[in-house]
Amino acid sequence: MTGPDAPAALRATGLGFRYRARGGWALRDCGFTVPSGRITALVGRNGAGKSTLLHLAGGLLRAGTGELRVLDAVPGTPEARARVALLTQDKPLYPRFTVADTLRMGEKLNSVWDRAAAERTVREGGIPLTARVGELSPGQRTRVALALALGKRPELLLLDEPMADLDPVARGEIMATLMTEAAERGTSIVLSSHVLPELEQTCDWVLVLRDGRVELSEDADTVRESHTLVTGHADQADALAGPHTVVQRRASGRQVTALVRQRGPLRGDWHVLRPRLEDVLIGYLQAGDTVRPADAERTEAAA
Amino acid sequence: MKGSLWLAWRQQRVLVCVGAAVLALAAAIAAYSRSGMLDALRSGLFDHCDTGPLYCTQSDTGLPLLLDVEPLKYLGALNIALPVIIGVFWGAPLLGRDRELGTHRMVLAQGVSRGQWFASRTALAAVTTVAVSGALAGVFAWWWRPAADRSYGLFWYENTALSGSGPRVVAAALFGLAAGTLLGLLARRVLAAMGLTLLVTGATTLLLEWTHRTRLLVPPHLYTSAGSTPKPPMGEKWSASHYGLITASGRRDDVMNCPFPSGAELRECMDRHGYVARFYEANPAGDYWTFQWTDTAVLGGLALLLTAATLLLLRRRV
Numbered sequence: 350m351t352g353p354d355a356p357a358a359l360r361a362t363g364l365g366f367r368y369r370a371r372g373g374w375a376l377r378d379c380g381f382t383v384p385s386g387r388i389t390a391l392v393g394r395n396g397a398g399k400s401t402l403l404h405l406a407g408g409l410l411r412a413g414t415g416e417l418r419v420l421d422a423v424p425g426t427p428e429a430r431a432r433v434a435l436l437t438q439d440k441p442l443y444p445r446f447t448v449a450d451t452l453r454m455g456e457k458l459n460s461v462w463d464r465a466a467a468e469r470t471v472r473e474g475g476i477p478l479t480a481r482v483g484e485l486s487p488g489q490r491t492r493v494a495l496a497l498a499l500g501k502r503p504e505l506l507l508l509d510e511p512m513a514d515l516d517p518v519a520r521g522e523i524m525a526t527l528m529t530e531a532a533e534r535g536t537s538i539v540l541s542s543h544v545l546p547e548l549e550q551t552c553d554w555v556l557v558l559r560d561g562r563v564e565l566s567e568d569a570d571t572v573r574e575s576h577t578l579v580t581g582h583a584d585q586a587d588a589l590a591g592p593h594t595v596v597q598r599r600a601s602g603r604q605v606t607a608l609v610r611q612r613g614p615l616r617g618d619w620h621v622l623r624p625r626l627e628d629v630l631i632g633y634l635q636a637g638d639t640v641r642p643a644d645a646e647r648t649e650a651a652a
Numbered sequence: 653m654k655g656s657l658w659l660a661w662r663q664q665r666v667l668v669c670v671g672a673a674v675l676a677l678a679a680a681i682a683a684y685s686r687s688g689m690l691d692a693l694r695s696g697l698f699d700h701c702d703t704g705p706l707y708c709t710q711s712d713t714g715l716p717l718l719l720d721v722e723p724l725k726y727l728g729a730l731n732i733a734l735p736v737i738i739g740v741f742w743g744a745p746l747l748g749r750d751r752e753l754g755t756h757r758m759v760l761a762q763g764v765s766r767g768q769w770f771a772s773r774t775a776l777a778a779v780t781t782v783a784v785s786g787a788l789a790g791v792f793a794w795w796w797r798p799a800a801d802r803s804y805g806l807f808w809y810e811n812t813a814l815s816g817s818g819p820r821v822v823a824a825a826l827f828g829l830a831a832g833t834l835l836g837l838l839a840r841r842v843l844a845a846m847g848l849t850l851l852v853t854g855a856t857t858l859l860l861e862w863t864h865r866t867r868l869l870v871p872p873h874l875y876t877s878a879g880s881t882p883k884p885p886m887g888e889k890w891s892a893s894h895y896g897l898i899t900a901s902g903r904r905d906d907v908m909n910c911p912f913p914s915g916a917e918l919r920e921c922m923d924r925h926g927y928v929a930r931f932y933e934a935n936p937a938g939d940y941w942t943f944q945w946t947d948t949a950v951l952g953g954l955a956l957l958l959t960a961a962t963l964l965l966l967r968r969r970v
Contacts, residue, residue, distance in 0.1 A: 407761050427765065435761040441754035443663070450662065457655035458762035494758070501762065 356421035358505050358537035359383040359406060361563075363415030366401055374561050375401040378415075381566035383539065383554055385420065385505070388531055390548040390569075391541035392630050393558035399541040400438055402558065403509045406539070407435030420505055420537075431460055434503035438510050440494040444483030448476055448493055452500065459501040467500030470526060474519070487514035495523065499530060506530070508540040512547065520544075524551055545627040555626070557633045564633050569626055576629045577615065578622040580606045585617045592616075596629075597636040608632035656764045656772040664776055667742055671784040678727055678788060682795040685723045689798055692719060698804055708803045719804045727792050728812025731821045732857060734785055735828030735951075739853040742777055743832015744845035747962075751840045770966055774959075777829055785825035792817045801888040801937060808940040809890035811861060818940075820947035827951040828853045830958035837965055856954070860947060867892055869946045872933040879929065880919045889934035897927040904931065 364379040376398045383389050393399050404410045405417050408425025422429035442451055448471055456462040471478065474492040476485065482493060491514050498506060506527075512520050528551065530536050539556070542548055548555075555572055557565035565572065576596070579589070583605045589595055593615075598607035608629065615621065624632070661668075692698070698717060701708030707716040747770075750756040759769055796813060799805025806813050815821075832849040839845035863869050872892040877883045895907040907930075910921035922928075935943075 404757075409757055409760060425765075427763075430761075430763050430765070435757075437754070437757050437761070439754050439757075441756075441758045443755055444753070446662075454659055454662070455762065457658040458759065458764050459655070460763050497758070497762075 356385060357382045358385040358387065358420060359539065360418045361415065364412055364417050365414035366405060366410060367413055376561045379563045381556060381563045383556060383566065385537045386535050387537055387554040388552045389539040389554040389556055390552035391539055391556045391558070392634065394634055397558040398561040399558055400509050403435060403507045403539070403541065407433060407507055432504045433507065434498035434501050435507040436494055436498045436509060436511055440491050442482045442490060442494055444481070446482050447478065448480050448482060449478040451482055451493055452496060455497045455500045461502050463500055463502050466502070467496040470496035470499050473522060473526065488516060488519050491515060492523065503536060505537045508538065510541055510543070512542060512544060520547065545630050549626045555630065557630065559633070572629055573626050575610055576624055577609050577611045578606065578624040578628060579609055579615065579619040580604065581617065581619040588617055597632040656768045657776065659759065660773040660776040668780050671780055675784050675787050679791050681723060682727065682791045686795045689719055693798060701803055706803055717804050719799050721799055721806050724795055724799070724806060725812045727795065728816025731788055731792060731816035732812065734788070734821060735824040735857060736850060736853045738781055738825050739828030739832035739849040740846045743829040744836045744849045745842050746773060746777055746833045746836055748836025748839060748842045748845040751837065752842050766966060774833065778826065781825045781829050782822055785822045789817055789821040807888060808937055809935065811864065814864060814940065814943055815861060818944040820944050820951060823948040823951035823955065827856070827955040830955040834958045834962045837962055864943065867935065870935060870939055870942045872935045874931055874933055876929050876931040880914065880922060883930060883932060886934065888937045892933040894933040896931055897922065898929040898931055899926050900928050
């Protein structure tokens with residue numbers, strides 16, 4: 350499913366959503382395409398619309414305006430439900446069910462079910478099948494919820510902050526499980542996270558949301574290569590904005606540090622640093638807060 | 653559908669078993685108590701008793717002769733409370749538990765649709781409710797029959813019989829379930845939903861009892877007797893406690909204008925005021941079914957309405 354003709358894992362055109370008819374927009378005018386076979390980092394600050402986007406893709410919510418397609422299917426249809434798995438942020442499970450019951454439920458509720466994969470995921474966490482879900486630690490519960498998602502052998506796996514409750518060791522293990530899944534079966538994964546360093550090594554596509562709009566949807570390597578972190582005298586800062594796009598800049602005294610999307614060679618006396626993916630993402634997340642009004646428009650345009 | 657039914661059964665099996673146990677217990681008590689009742693009737697002690705609301709007395713001691721219908725009345729009370737019990741303990745958590753825990757999101761992220769998920773859990777709850785409430789109403793009818801409308805038994809209009817038997821018990825139980833389900837969907841918290849359900853189903857039950865008492869939905873018949881001739885006997889009719897006198901022009905006056913049961917005083921008083929007849933209002937025994945079907949229509953209609961509202965809200969709220 351990773352060839353050039355493979356359907357996009359996620360495709361949005363003019364996507365908008367609000368929770369109340371007269372409320373603010375949780376997502377607005379979102380247009381992006383995430384190719385299949387990618388591990389996508391969905392990044393944004395609290396309230397940026399990450400969970401809303403994942404709930405829309407998982408079929409739990411219905412798009413208000415525009416459209417969203419998962420693997421070319423309409424979210425929430427039987428076809429989409431069979432191919433897409435969603436792990437929501439709160440990882441809800443029935444507390445009185447045993448782990449075995451929970452996996453049995455997955456088997457009963459899905460047309461395709463890989464019991465071995467689900468049980469392996471649980472067993473790797475050292476969780477006994479006879480334990481009641483309510484008595485597990487949050488991290489163990491996450492693992493059971495993930496087993497439920499992996500057991501249905503999805504082509505697209507949507508994970509809303511899956512690592513939030515996990516200790517560092519478990520994080521590594523779960524990430525390894527996900528990597529294996531992606532490598533062996535070509536599963537597309539979209540995962541939202543606030544732990545940026547983790548995404549650096551695992552994700553090959555980034556999708557940045559800010560205030561309900563898409564700031565960036567691009568290959569991770571392209572993002573890394575096209576951005577530069579420059580430091581220099583504040584006087585020449587304005588010259589940057591011409592050919593390049595200043596994502597974010599921070600002044601300290603007479604010196605200014607800026608994250609720049611470079612287009613063509615850099616003019617002037619700048620100390621240039623190649624940023625890590627994390628730096629770029631943080632730059633985009635902070636952008637809204639620190640740019641001066643004059644620059645705000647340009648940053649918007651860059652998105 | 654099979655999968656979501658499995659989940660519905662896995663989550664509701666305790667409730668189904670409790671329902672079955674209550675039913676079995678009620679049936680056992682009914683069988684035991686009814687056979688005792690039949691023995692008492694067969695002893696011939698009650699043979700001289702007439703129907704009608706007046707007590708039948710023991711020939712030697714003069715004490716009233718009564719069958720032991722207390723347990724039967726308890727079953728009637730249980731049947732009256734059924735919509736409250738089912739609404740609070742079955743309806744409110746039906747969607748409310750998932751709303752509170754957020755587990756509907758996990759279930760709906762699996763291979764079942766919202767419609768299947770709702771349909772299978774509601775169907776299981778509704779089928780069990782109909783079965784249990786129908787059987788309890790049936791047990792009541794079977795137990796009640798030998799003592800029905802007897803001075804030593806239970807009259808059709810006593811509220812444990814009128815509201816605790818027949819098809820209205822099933823409709824009321826379904827209403828309780830539907831009300832609890834909708835409130836569970838709206839309240840987001842099981843405990844709050846239970847409280848609201850208690851309030852709503854309790855108020856509806858009491859309101860219907862009030863409509864019985866006031867004959868709001870089933871108006872009483874008018875029974876008249878010309879002049880001072882004896883009134884037609886009340887028998888097994890349900891008196892509306894409304895007696896009076898009628899003038900030649902047809903005006904009805906309160907009985908207190910001539911508060912005499914019979915005889916010369918009554919005749920004289922009626923002549924003085926120009927009354928030509930006496931009347932009272934009551935519902936005949938046949939109105940039992942009118943009351944039953946009116947209640948069934950009201951409660952069943954409410955249940956359908958609430959279920960439709962739940963279905964509409966389900967798209968937006970879950």
